[in-house]
Amino acid sequence: MREILIIGIGAGDPDHLTGQAIEALRRVDVFFLLDKGAVKQDLAALRQEILRRHTTGAYRAVEIADPERDRTAADYRAAVEDWRRRRADRFAELIRDELPDGGCGAFLVWGDPALYDSTLAILDDLRERDVVEFDHQVIPGISSVAALTARHRIALNRIGRPVQITTGRRLADEGFPAGVDDLVVMLDAQCAFTLFTAADSIDIYWGAYLGTGDEILIAGPVHQVADRIVTARTEARRRKGWIMDTYLLRRRLVQTTGQHQKTGQQTRDDRADDD
CATH class of the missing domain: 3.30.950.10 (Tetrapyrrole methylase, C-terminal domain)
Structure with a gap:
């Protein structure tokens, strides 16, 4: 079974990571990173610094473009649900195509994964849809x-x-x-x-x-x-x-x-x- 870790990486300081999060990082074979565009390259640089500072073994980092959300839609909830569905489709492709059976993959979540973040809801959706088989764990982080x-x-x-x-x-x-x-x-x-x-x-x-x-x-x-x-x-x-x-x-x-x-x-x- 594939294993997915959802790791809270804190509000921006690489030293915000808990000991549990650091141990989790060192188990990962493939990191799934969302590219939020050129404007937010400093966020990508912070993720890379976290990996440089806290990982020890070999790993792969697979980056995909984060789907755009319609921020002008009259129906805010419908726009968010549409954005999450498109994100879920990309997550499914990543897990199915980039993570072999028995492998450990991870999503790095700013702050805490349980507070105003969509990753957990998206993975729950994928499990319900049964489009790819995996188990997952949540490692809490320091929230904003x-x-x-x-x-x-x-x-x-x-x-x-x-x-x-x-x-x-x-x-x-x-x-x-x-x-x-x-x-x-x-x-x-x-x-x-x-x-x-x-x-x-x-x-x-x-x-x-x-x-x-x-x-x-x-x-x-x-x-x-x-x-x-x-x-x-x-x-x-x-x-x-x-x-x-x-x-x-x-x-x-x-x-x-x-x-x-x-x-x-x-x-x-x-x-x-x-x-």
């Missing part, structure tokens, strides 16, 4: 969310409070979810955080190109830093041709403790006590 909070030196959650992860599209359509004070937003090409500049009680922790030499970090009240983020994002995208960013929106809480009132994030001493 984990990298974001680490770089800003904050916790993702607060005591007894929920955290929600959503997309920029849903944030723009539905607004800040009721009952949620800590909201992680991904895939936000339209800068939906600018919808909250009228509020003075929401902070943002934003990061782009996390874990790379191009990393940008901005934090503060949304109404004060939104324009800086939009400008930095626009300039970075123009310079590099692409951008990967994510952010945390955080409502400031008002808590009553004895005769005193605390507003905003917990202080460092508070967090130490909570531990």
Whole structure:
């Protein structure tokens, strides 16, 4: 039986790989790499650096062009499903034609394979369609969310409070979810955080190109830093041709403790006590 490994390789730093991921890399006979075009060649270079740094034996790397997705379609979900089907067809060809029976192949996934990535869903689709026989394992990685909070030196959650992860599209359509004070937003090409500049009680922790030499970090009240983020994002995208960013929106809480009132994030001493 062919074996497929889906390996999370972190948010951009080659040293983000876990020990489990490094061991998995060293088992692989064939790496399947998606070519995202000339604009994103620095992403391809990062993958090659990861292989150079962390593999020890002989392997082959097979690269194919990533299918284009229609980003102007009126029906977003239908466009994504069509793109995934075409990706699945290419994955099937790769596994069938490039990986011999008994061989070990791998897809390298930015961040964590279980968070806003299509690889697992595509492989599940292939297994259901029974177009090629294989088994697969998932090796988790450091997500952009984990990298974001680490770089800003904050916790993702607060005591007894929920955290929600959503997309920029849903944030723009539905607004800040009721009952949620800590909201992680991904895939936000339209800068939906600018919808909250009228509020003075929401902070943002934003990061782009996390874990790379191009990393940008901005934090503060949304109404004060939104324009800086939009400008930095626009300039970075123009310079590099692409951008990967994510952010945390955080409502400031008002808590009553004895005769005193605390507003905003917990202080460092508070967090130490909570531990």
